[in-house]
Amino acid sequence: MTDSKNKHVLFVDDEKNILSGIRRSLRAQRQVWDMSFAQGGEEAIEVLRSAQVDLIVSDMRMPETDGSELLHWVAANQPHVIRMVLSGQCHKSKLLKIVNNAHQFLTKPSDAEHLIEKIDLAFKTLENSGKQNVHNAVASVGTIPSPASAISRLQQVQLDDDNAESQLKDICVKDIGISSKLLQLCSSSFFGTPLSHVSIEDAYAALGADTICNLIEAGVFVANHQRSDRIEQFLEMINEHSQRVAKRSVQLLHDSEVEANGLTKGMTYAGGMLHSIGRLIFVSYWGEAYLDATQAASDHQDLLDAEMEEFGTTHQILGSNLLRLWYIDLPLNEIAKASSSSSFPEQKTDNESVFQVSGRQITEQVCPFLRQAIEQESFA
Amino acid sequence: MEQEVWQRRVNRERAARNEAEAFLESKSRELYLANQKLTKMADAWRYENEKNQAILDNAAEGIVTFEADGNIATFNPAAERIFGISIEAAMLRNFDELFDDIRFGDGAEIDSYVLDEAKEYCATDANGNTRVLNVALTKAESNRAISFVAVIQDRTKKRALEAQLAVAQKMESVGHLAAGIAHEINTPIQYVGDNTRFLQEAFDDLTGLLGLYEKLLFAVEQGAATDTVINEIQKSAEEIDLEFLAEEIPQATEQAINGTGRVAKIVRAMKEFSHPGTEKQVAVAINHVLETAATVSRNEWKYVAEMETDFGEDVPDVTCYVGDLNQAFLNLIVNAAHAIEKRQENEPEHKGWIRISTRRVDEQVQLIFSDNGCGMSNDTKEKIFQPFFTTKPVGQGTGQGMSMVQRFIVERHSGSISVQSQEGAGSEISILLPVIPPR
Numbered sequence: 001m002t003d004s005k006n007k008h009v010l011f012v013d014d015e016k017n018i019l020s021g022i023r024r025s026l027r028a029q030r031q032v033w034d035m036s037f038a039q040g041g042e043e044a045i046e047v048l049r050s051a052q053v054d055l056i057v058s059d060m061r062m063p064e065t066d067g068s069e070l071l072h073w074v075a076a077n078q079p080h081v082i083r084m085v086l087s088g089q090c091h092k093s094k095l096l097k098i099v100n101n102a103h104q105f106l107t108k109p110s111d112a113e114h115l116i117e118k119i120d121l122a123f124k125t126l127e128n129s130g131k132q133n134v135h136n137a138v139a140s141v142g143t144i145p146s147p148a149s150a151i152s153r154l155q156q157v158q159l160d161d162d163n164a165e166s167q168l169k170d171i172c173v174k175d176i177g178i179s180s181k182l183l184q185l186c187s188s189s190f191f192g193t194p195l196s197h198v199s200i201e202d203a204y205a206a207l208g209a210d211t212i213c214n215l216i217e218a219g220v221f222v223a224n225h226q227r228s229d230r231i232e233q234f235l236e237m238i239n240e241h242s243q244r245v246a247k248r249s250v251q252l253l254h255d256s257e258v259e260a261n262g263l264t265k266g267m268t269y270a271g272g273m274l275h276s277i278g279r280l281i282f283v284s285y286w287g288e289a290y291l292d293a294t295q296a297a298s299d300h301q302d303l304l305d306a307e308m309e310e311f312g313t314t315h316q317i318l319g320s321n322l323l324r325l326w327y328i329d330l331p332l333n334e335i336a337k338a339s340s341s342s343s344f345p346e347q348k349t350d351n352e353s354v355f356q357v358s359g360r361q362i363t364e365q366v367c368p369f370l371r372q373a374i375e376q377e378s379f380a
Numbered sequence: 381m382e383q384e385v386w387q388r389r390v391n392r393e394r395a396a397r398n399e400a401e402a403f404l405e406s407k408s409r410e411l412y413l414a415n416q417k418l419t420k421m422a423d424a425w426r427y428e429n430e431k432n433q434a435i436l437d438n439a440a441e442g443i444v445t446f447e448a449d450g451n452i453a454t455f456n457p458a459a460e461r462i463f464g465i466s467i468e469a470a471m472l473r474n475f476d477e478l479f480d481d482i483r484f485g486d487g488a489e490i491d492s493y494v495l496d497e498a499k500e501y502c503a504t505d506a507n508g509n510t511r512v513l514n515v516a517l518t519k520a521e522s523n524r525a526i527s528f529v530a531v532i533q534d535r536t537k538k539r540a541l542e543a544q545l546a547v548a549q550k551m552e553s554v555g556h557l558a559a560g561i562a563h564e565i566n567t568p569i570q571y572v573g574d575n576t577r578f579l580q581e582a583f584d585d586l587t588g589l590l591g592l593y594e595k596l597l598f599a600v601e602q603g604a605a606t607d608t609v610i611n612e613i614q615k616s617a618e619e620i621d622l623e624f625l626a627e628e629i630p631q632a633t634e635q636a637i638n639g640t641g642r643v644a645k646i647v648r649a650m651k652e653f654s655h656p657g658t659e660k661q662v663a664v665a666i667n668h669v670l671e672t673a674a675t676v677s678r679n680e681w682k683y684v685a686e687m688e689t690d691f692g693e694d695v696p697d698v699t700c701y702v703g704d705l706n707q708a709f710l711n712l713i714v715n716a717a718h719a720i721e722k723r724q725e726n727e728p729e730h731k732g733w734i735r736i737s738t739r740r741v742d743e744q745v746q747l748i749f750s751d752n753g754c755g756m757s758n759d760t761k762e763k764i765f766q767p768f769f770t771t772k773p774v775g776q777g778t779g780q781g782m783s784m785v786q787r788f789i790v791e792r793h794s795g796s797i798s799v800q801s802q803e804g805a806g807s808e809i810s811i812l813l814p815v816i817p818p819r
Contacts, residue, residue, distance in 0.1 A: 015567055017635050021574030024632055028581060061563075061683055088566035089559055089679075108566040111573055 007054045007123055008034040012044040012070065014062040025112040041065025045073060053081055054126065055119060060087035060094060068097045075101040079140035080132070082122045082325065086110060095190060096218040100142035103325050104188040125321040134313045137285035138321045144280045146177035146221055147235040154216055165209055172212065173200045174243055176280060178221055179273055182207060184326035196329045199266020200273065231283055234291060238276050241377065246272025249373035264365050270330055271370045278315025281322055286311065299379050442532035447525065450474035450484050462513065462534050464506030475530065479503045490528065494519050500535060511536045549780055554654050560679030564646050572639035575632040582629055585620035592616055649675035653706050661817065663697040666745055670736055673709035681717035684724060685732030692739045696815050704788040711781040712749045712809055719753025719807060743815050750808040756801040764799065794818055
C-alpha cells in the first residue's frame, strides 16, 4: 500500500481519539494517500524528518510544541509541505503567529468529505506546478512582498486620527501583498466563518480594523528578505500597474450594459489587483534572476515566453496556484486564459479555480473587462 | 424737742422707704434678668428643637424611636418614604411589625437586636415590595425611661445594582467560557462524526460481504457448485479488510459513545453553571458544584495543568446560593490556571497542577484550592480582595474576580477565606463555609 507515487498526508493532534477518528473516516482514501498520524508536535517533527510528507494537517492547541510552533518549524525547514490547521479554537496571539505559516485554516468539526475536498484541491496545485521548485516557490510564500513605501505608510497611520480608518483601508486595498493576505484570511477560517467570493473591501470589513492593526503590529506584512533598489522599484511598478488595471476594469464594467452588483464589482477590482501576483511570487523566490530574465520582454506574450523559457512556468500559473493554495476564490486562471495566447501548454485544470458554481457566472462576467483592461493599460 | 423726734422719725421712715424701693428695684431687676434668661433659654430650646426636628425631617436615613414595649414614638419622613406609611399610621404600630424578619415576642427579645454593627433586614413596604434595609439599633437609657433608636438605610437599589453587576459579570465569564466550551465540544463532535462515518462505510462493506454469504447459502441449499462464490467471498473479505473492520468497529462504536457522553457532560455542566439560580438558599452537594466549575473551565486549565481533586466523602450538603458559589469557584480555578500559565512563560518545562480538596470541619466545610503557579508577592496578597485590583495586563483582567469571591463567600455565606502564597512557588486559598448559614 506504500505506493511511492501516493501523496503523503500527516495529521497531528494531541487527542488520540481525534486521530483514530480521522484515520477511520479516511479509510477509503488509503488507496489514494499515504497517511501518518502524530500525537503532538514532537512526534510530527520526527515523522517529517524521516519521511517525505506533502501535506500536514495540524491542531493548534497542543501541550509542549503547539500547532503554531510546529508549522513555524515546517515553514522554515520544509517549506514545500502544504500546511493546514484543523483547530477548534485558539488564542488570537497564536493566530497572529500562524497567518504566514499556514496556507489554510479549517475548523473542528470538519467532516471527512470536507477534508478530502480541501486536501485534494491543494494537491492539484502541486500537480499543476509540475516541477518541484515551481511548487516550492508557491508553497514557501508567507506574504507577498509589499513595497517599502506601503509598509511605512501603514506604520505611519496614527490610530487616534479621525481619518485613520479610511487611510488604513486605502493602503490595504491598493497593495497586492496586503490585500491578498486579507483575502486569504477570510477565505478559510483563520478569523471566523470563511467567505467565498469575497472582495478586498469585504475582506477588510470582515476582519475589521482592529485585527488588521494586530496583523500590522505582528509584522505580518513585512516581507522577510533583503531587497535591492531594483526589486523595490519593481514592486512599486507592479503595484501601480495593478491599481491601474483594477481601476480601469471597474470603469469598463461600469460603462458597459452589464448589470453589475457590488460583488461583481468587487471581484473585478480584486482580479485587477491580483492579476500580476505571480510576478511577485517569482521575485520573492528567484529575486533579481527573474528581473534579468524578463527585462527584455516588451509585451505580455514576450513576458510569458521569457518566464517559461527560464523557469518552466509562468506568473499566471504561479498566481493561480497560490490563490488555490490559499483557497481564495478568484478566477485568476480564467483571467490568465483570457489574456494569454494558446501557445502555452494548457494547464491541467477543470476550472477548479472557481470553487462554486455561482462563481462561474461571476467569472464569465468579470473576465472580459479584466482582459480588456489589461490590454488597454500599457504593458508594465 | 418734739420737732426733733418727729424729724428723726421722718428720716427713719424715709430711709426705710428708700431701702424698700431699692430692694424692690433690685428684685424687679433680678426678675427682669431672670425672665430675660428664661426667654433666651426658651428660644435656644425652641431653636434646638427645631434643629433636631429639621435633622430628623431631612435625614436621608429613616430614624425611628420606640419605647421598651415596642410602640413607635418617632417616625421621620425618610422612614415614611421607606415603609410607605404615614407617621400617624406608624404611631399605631410596633417597631417589629414594620419588618419581615424582626420579632420582639413579648419584648424580651428586643435586646438581642441591639448590635454593635448595623444589620440587614427585609421589610415589605405599603406597595408590597420587598426592601432590603440596613438597620442600626441602639438603646438609649435615661432616668425616666428606656427607649430605642433605629437608624435605617435603604439598600434595596444598591442590592439590585449589585445583583445586576453580578449577573453581568457572570454573563461575561459565561461568554468567555463559551468559546472554550465550543472547543471542548468540537473535539468530541469531530471524532464522533468521523467514527460514525466509518461505521457507515464499514456497514456498507459488510452488507456486500453478507450478500455473498447469502449466495453461498443458496448454492449450498441447491447443492450447486460453491467454488466461485467462496472465491468471491475470500476476495471481498480481503478487499474490505475484514480483519481490520472486526478490530476497528467495536473501538469506533465505543469512541462514538464516549464522545457523545463527553458532549452531554459538558452541556450539562454549562447548563447548571449558567442557570440563573434561585434567590433562595438551597442545600447542594458542594463536591458536585466544584466538579461543575472544573468541567466548564477545563479549556482554561487543561493545557497548563493537571487537575487533582480530593473530595471528602463525608462532606455534608451546604445550604447556599449555588450560583454565587459556582462563580466563586470558577474564579479561583481560572486564577490558578493563569498563575501557572504565567510561571510557565519563564519556566516552559514546569508541570502545573491545581488541587481542590474538601473536608468537613465540625459544622463547616473546608475547601482548599492550591496551585503551583507564579504565587503572589506580599503586596499583591494584601490587595487581592480590592475591587479592580489586577495583576493581569490591561484588557485581560477586570480585577473583579477575587473581590467577587470575597463578597460571595464572606458576605453572602458568612464564610471565611485565608490566603497563603509564596512568590514563585504557588498559592493556596482556603475557604470555610458554614453548612447552615447563620441568621
